[in-house]
Amino acid sequence: MDKYNFFQNVYEVAKLIPSGRVTSYGAIAAYLGAKSSARMVGWAMNGAGAADPEIPAHRVVNHQGLLTGKHHFGTPTKMQELLEKDGVEVKNDRVVDFETRFWDPMKELL
């Protein structure tokens, strides 16, 4: 645990993201108290596929709603497919109504 707690927290929060909702790295980072380390959230997500259960990293996008991490999936379109499968409409590598579908752990999870 200890310093690895951060990564674990990221996984926990990511797993709590409801279907059809998306959040940003910064939001998770802020919830963990590491708002200045949004990159670490993305880095932590690097082990999302290795985590158990697997982390729905496709529900985590950047603050713009852009599928920046889609390249880290099997294929560049995998992330979009997963999002659409969750009921999230994706257009031009961007989540439609991102602000409406935005899930803030600090407010929703609290």
Add this chain to the structure above:
DNA sequence: ATCCTGACTTGAC
């Protein structure tokens, strides 16, 4: 030990 890179964010021009 140093340098570079990265799934980000914010601020300034």
Add this chain to the structure above:
DNA sequence: GGTCAAGCCAGGA
């Protein structure tokens, strides 16, 4: 309103 630059932490070479 778009583009550039800096800040941030951690890990790999």
